[in-house]
Amino acid sequence: MKFKITLAVLLAATLPVAAEVDINPPVSATETEGLEAWSRIYEVASHPRCANCHTGASDRPMWSGPSYGVTRSHGMNIRAGESRIGAEHLLCSTCHTTKDEDWDNANAMPHAAPRVAMSWQLAPVEADWFGRSSIEICEQLRDPDRNGERDMQALAEHLDHDLILHWAWKPGGGREPAPYSLQEHVNDILIWGTAGFPCPES
Amino acid sequence: MQLTVNGNEHEVDVTPDMPLLWVLRDELNITGPKYGCGIAQCGACTVHVDGVAVRSCQLAIGDLAGGEVTTIEGLAEPDSLHAVQEAWIEHQVAQCGYCQSGQIMQAASFLDLNPEPTDEDIDAAMSANLCRCGTYPRIRAAIHAAAKKLQEA
Numbered sequence: 001m002k003f004k005i006t007l008a009v010l011l012a013a014t015l016p017v018a019a020e021v022d023i024n025p026p027v028s029a030t031e032t033e034g035l036e037a038w039s040r041i042y043e044v045a046s047h048p049r050c051a052n053c054h055t056g057a058s059d060r061p062m063w064s065g066p067s068y069g070v071t072r073s074h075g076m077n078i079r080a081g082e083s084r085i086g087a088e089h090l091l092c093s094t095c096h097t098t099k100d101e102d103w104d105n106a107n108a109m110p111h112a113a114p115r116v117a118m119s120w121q122l123a124p125v126e127a128d129w130f131g132r133s134s135i136e137i138c139e140q141l142r143d144p145d146r147n148g149e150r151d152m153q154a155l156a157e158h159l160d161h162d163l164i165l166h167w168a169w170k171p172g173g174g175r176e177p178a179p180y181s182l183q184e185h186v187n188d189i190l191i192w193g194t195a196g197f198p199c200p201e202s
Numbered sequence: 203m204q205l206t207v208n209g210n211e212h213e214v215d216v217t218p219d220m221p222l223l224w225v226l227r228d229e230l231n232i233t234g235p236k237y238g239c240g241i242a243q244c245g246a247c248t249v250h251v252d253g254v255a256v257r258s259c260q261l262a263i264g265d266l267a268g269g270e271v272t273t274i275e276g277l278a279e280p281d282s283l284h285a286v287q288e289a290w291i292e293h294q295v296a297q298c299g300y301c302q303s304g305q306i307m308q309a310a311s312f313l314d315l316n317p318e319p320t321d322e323d324i325d326a327a328m329s330a331n332l333c334r335c336g337t338y339p340r341i342r343a344a345i346h347a348a349a350k351k352l353q354e355a
Contacts, residue, residue: 075243076243076329076330077325077326077329077330078326078329078330079326087315088315088316088323088326089312089316089323089326089327090255090308090312090326090327090328090329090330091254091255091315093254093256094248094254094255094256094257094308094330095242095257095260095330096260097256097257097260097261097265098265099262099265100218100262100264100265100267103218103219103262103264103265105219106219106262106265109240109241110241111241111243112240112241112242112260113241113242113257113260115260
């Protein structure tokens with residue numbers, strides 16, 4: 001590998017930190033309840049705050065949603081590379097700097113690069129959500145081979161610990177937050193999982 | 203609040219949310235890093251923190267977390283310029299020069315990560331550093347030249 005700085009070093013600041021939500025799966029959930037929960041989950045997954053950085057095989061994050069007007073690739077020819085953190089080209093953290101964990105008002109300025117208390121990065125290739133249908137995203141999220149080998153509990157814990165995901169609900173800078181709340185989204189994951197991860201047929 | 207810039211320790215009396223660029227320019231009178239946009243859109247304020255390029259307008263001093271800051275003033279060795287600076291002079295890259303300290307700091311950090319860049323790599327790394335004079339072809343040539351110098355060093 002020609003890159004001098006190892007990804008392990010660059011990703012050192014991505015260790016999970018906070019725990020903000022309660023993870024209490026329901027005792028039972030019907031398929032109908034699971035599908036209703038999935039419908040809400042899809043609203044979140046397909047929202048620009050989430051989907052813009054879930055671009056699949058493309059290493060170009062997107063700019064879309066009410067804050068951007070026209071849908072387009074991230075300005076400045078940004079490419080996250082195979083590393084997904086821009087190590088081959090321009091590190092995401094060059095502009096999306098890492099903030100202190102306790103500073104809640106770090107993203108107040110419109111049009112500035114959002115910052116969280118971990119290294120900014122693109123989602124894994126397998127988590128291909130931008131422009132994808134409800135069925136496509138549903139099947140990816142319930143497939144351990146494509147969701148990081150996560151079961152229901154692990155999906156919920158991932159949402160609890162990954163601070164970039166938390167940013168989606170408090171993006172600042174005039175950006176539209178993802179729908180519902182982090183806790184409601186985790187609750188829906190737990191309902192969907194308890195119901196057996198049902199996916200819509202059409 | 204303490205910080206180390208170009209190997210020198212400084213004590214500043216500022217609020218933790220003050221951007222590093224403000225601290226450098228207004229508190230320490232280190233004016234190589236330039237103010238261009240204040241929102242990470244232009245790259246004129248680029249410095250290194252622990253050797254990695256960062257837009258200093260986007261890093262609050264309270265988030266520096268002990269990182270050592272290097273500005274264009276501290277990039278060269280005491281008795282020789284950095285290879286990127288040498289290449290910049292040889293290729294006469296600068297026109298008005300306002301963006302050039304940011305360009306050089308970004309290029310130096312980029313070559314640390316990618317010592318043998320292609321044209322495409324350079325374009326992907328440097329497109330977030332804007333130059334209103336349009337010196338991009340010379341920037342690209344100088345980066346190739348600097349890469350060669352660093353390989354031969």
